[in-house]
Amino acid sequence: MRHTVSPQGRRRWSPLVATVLAVVLVASACTDDNSDPASPDQLADGMSHVSQGLPADPGRAAEQLVDSVLDDSPERAAAAAAELLRRSGLPVVMATGPVVAMPDALVLYDSPVYAELIPALVTATRARDRYTVDQVATVLTSVGLTTRNLTFAEVTTALADWGKTDGGQPVFATAAAAVRALSGRRGQVLYPRADEATTYLDPLQTVLVVAHATSRFGLVTGANPTPKALGLLDRLVGTGVAYAEDEGGGPCAAFLALFETDDPVVKANSDFLKDQLKDRMAGAVLKEGAKEVFDKFVEAWGKAGASISAMMLMLGARLQLTADKTGTHYKHQAGSKAEHVTLTALATFDIQIAAKKLECYALAGVSIPKAGPLEGFTIRWSSDQDQRGTIQEGGNAHLITVSADSAKVTHGARTGADGKATLEVKPPVEDPPGAGSELKGWATYTASLDKENFPFELGDIFSVLGGPFGFAVAKSFDLVKDVLTRAGLPSQTITIAVDYHGSDIIVAKGHGTVELILARIDDVYVDLVSCTGIAGPFTGTGGFGGSTTEWIRTARLLGIEVPDGGAGAVAELSFPTNPAADNQFLIMKGAGGKQFIDGVLSFYPPASTTQVVYVKNSDVWQVGRPVGELEILIAGNSNLFGALVFPVVRVTADPRCKAVKYAYDNA
């Protein structure tokens, strides 16, 4: 196949790319702005450096580039991001026209990325700006790819298998591996059952996903771009909504000479683009019998560039979220304010870009807004907190807003002249104070710029161009406005540690019927609780139900000596535990003191998280964190099928543990 791409990394730069870089160097030499720490020539040089030593496998190379984006110096991180975008098929271009770098073979020609905006993309990604999966789905709907928003499950299903096909395009493998690796670095996995509230896409992931879902593909050619003086006719040449045929051969047209879109290989070989993200998404939707969702996907053609460029430009609107303390404790005395936490959101427009105006490509005609604090903008606040239980008067949150600030949560907070907005929150008061174990919780606060506000008026940033291009500008404007107002801006979060006193409640509970091939034993059970953590003591009951007759019959089959007596039996249990070992405990002996029912408590190694999950135990759902396993043994043996193994769960409330009361004061 003529256009089979050689493994990336085998050669660091193709002759074509080297040529393009040379062009960039020439072009940048003509500029008078050398102060920009991430100027395009430095970016190109950095891309060359970060490529050195990368693995040949596209996925592994992408992982290393992701590490570089997140960990290296800002300059090197920007270079790594640019190289990652290039290897993912996205051309890197300058706002004035020259092409910084082209992909090796397959190019997403609708999605050139402005080199000048890459530092902002990196900053926002490292700062953990986030788009929910639904926000990204909204972008895909806004550009016309889908007729309704894809669900969380559909998007994550598509991403899970994307770019893993044998012989697939390296740009798919690179982009897909990068998206997964970026989530992996946050301890997240994109799969349908992942927590929708906390699993998100960062800006770099969003650019890759939107570009790959909506762009058309071309093949990189060997033509050398020749920049010429920029004329009015060049301004809208490029991709995006205002796509137009090049006639002038100016700087904006240089990009068009670097690829072809009607290559016979692409047309003749349906497998050439197999594994592309759009098809993955369509496949995920198709599983649910909703093929019509993609019926109008051609409407998205040409819109990717404007969408991702506008989103990247908006990343210049920085929200920095800080707190006057990283952790607090429940109050021991009503009226105290020492435990209060003040959150401050600082909104600025702070994009480091030399250009005053974007001359070419999808946002041609857009003026770069002035940097500075964003005054009078609305900050929206929300919080996500682990489950405290329901024993607290007035709610179960670790932190709530002080009454004076309650309106800021419901209506938003306006930034002042310094671009700042604050929110004061407080924990409840313990009663009695300081009693019990010290427990750990957390509260995460999210701040976002109101989606009705933008750091500038959209109409102001689009220069008025007359003539035949006015319509194209208007189309770009409409698209960008629609995408941004529907998807909104990325948000920022901060997590506050909250310690408090109370019972550290561990519940080990389960019951089941022993099903063997020829025998059945009715209900055996254990119900234990520790109010002082996994070291115990655990107290409770254990035993069996069912009729003695049944037990005798099955016990004979099993060679078990059941206790004498009536129907069922119950034993009171109390024993300490060693968290580092299996803890076998006697539940009850059989006739003649022979071994009958025992249990084993074992605990997992200490985990790095206390995040609660939903745990199903004996058909009852619990909210808590599994910390170990309880196993019931019959005659010293246990069930090979695991039917008598149950989760041991740390929970927040149990009637057998003394409750510390918590109530909010009026401070």
Next chain:
Amino acid sequence: MPTTTRKASVLAVTLSAVLALAGCTDDEPTPGAAGPGPDSGTARVSVTGYPGLYYDESAVAVLAGPSGQVQLTGAMACPDLDAMLSAGQWRTIDRITLPAGVAGLARLGGVVPGLLLQRGDGLVFVAFEGVGELCTGTVTQVQRDGIALTGPGFPGSATGWAATTSCIRVNADRLNVGVYFDTADKIGGVVNTPMVSQDGKYTVDGASDDLGLTVLTHASHVLEVFGQAYAAGGAVEGVTMRILRPGPSFAGTATVEAGEADRPHGTISLSGLADAETGAEASVTLPFSCPAVQVMTTG
């Protein structure tokens, strides 16, 4: 009538670093990342020893065992744990799912639900087991060498893979080993081999009902079609299924190499097998490796 003993402790699992900390810091302050809640670190959370095999906070325990074995326990159903592990950088090569309600009995025959995952040259099998309302996925490396199938229609010495799915010790002298395997010739299957130990040597008990060898000639993925056949109770379209039983000249040996007693590994050699339908003779040689052994005692 046998009773069973499930010994999790037999696994002798050791505590490993739950988080594969990448040791990274951002240059810019990221105040939002502080604290113990979700999204609280910059670590890439991969299964230790298997970069790119990601897990999230739903995994409540991750324990590294011998021979590269890792157990993940998730507060979720097994299909969800399957989805999480297959959503990382590893590619799903094959997958076997079983009908609800048969997992326990199937396991006794070496048939377990699982995933075959590949990344580069790495190939691992993940066996799933519902443990109460949790699910445990056991990640083990598959074996690539020493596979041979001889007889009419068989490839002889073959390239492929073999994954040990279950090792159950019955009393002190008997070891049942289940193995999935497949070859580049698209002939694979599942074998359950009862071995009897005497004087340090293992022979295969050809008279045992536990001995079973199912060979599938297929066009796609052996685990997928075997799962379909298991659910359907017979062969599925496009797949030739052969049941091999000990014939008149049956001989079976198992070479168990020196090593720790609770982690036997070696080679199973079965000759004189007969096709239950045609009577054609066949021989099979497969590697096996038990990173853990469950113990079953007779009552």
